[in-house]
Amino acid sequence: MDRDAGFRAFVDAHQRPLLRLAYLLTGEVHRAEDLLQSVLVRMIGRWSRLRHVDNLDAYARKAMVNQYISWRRRRDSDEVPSAEPPDRAYSTEDSAVLRIMLRQALMRLTPKQRAVIVLRFYEDRTERDVADLLGCSVGTVKSQTHHALARLRALAPELAPRLPVLDDPARSEGARR
Missing domain, CATH: 1.10.8 (Helicase, Ruva Protein; domain 3)
Structure with a gap:
């Protein structure tokens, strides 16, 4: 071999x-x-x-x-500021539209916030797992998650009802053991 x-x-x-x-x-x-x-x-x-x-x-x-x-x-930012938000000529119930909106909102998070959100909720990792992967404390993961979800809600209010709620016991550390 x-x-x-x-x-x-x-x-x-x-x-x-x-x-x-x-x-x-x-x-x-x-x-x-x-x-x-x-x-x-x-x-x-x-x-x-x-x-x-x-x-x-x-x-x-x-x-x-x-x-x-x-x-x-x-890297310099790719974002182009605009004085007027784009018109919304679509239904927010369309799953493809929701995915695009989520992707656009995720791209506006800081790199660490995006990493925490992807690892926690897409890969369904525990706070401890994410902390180990990122080389930080569980408290940092919790605060980054909290700030990232708040920013996602502000950037894309249409997604807010679909975003995880941190007080959900199914997402807590104890429910995974």
Whole structure:
């Protein structure tokens, strides 16, 4: 078995979920592919040390979130300010419209807020899991989640009824154990 077979097996097993995470973080297919590629390139360069890591999937996810946040710090904003909000000629009940609205609102969150929302609610991870992945405290995850949900409600009030309520016992740490 050649030395890269383990890496190829890892990529084969985890590429799709990692690409999904990258897309949710970046909001664009091409940037998601670039993000995943940059993380995988870094991982293969360190593969001889990484193959002994207990949870390579968690390592890759953490590396992806960190790389994404690093990219966002260096990148200028793509947003174009507008004096007038666009006219709304659609029904907010249309699921495609709701997905687009959510994506647009997510793109306006800070990178850390978006990472917390994606990890908590899309990947359905516990606060502890997110804290471990992001290398921060559970309290930071809770406050970032609270601020991100408040900002999403402000940016897209149409989505507010569909956004998670933090007091929901099904979402709490104790309900997952």
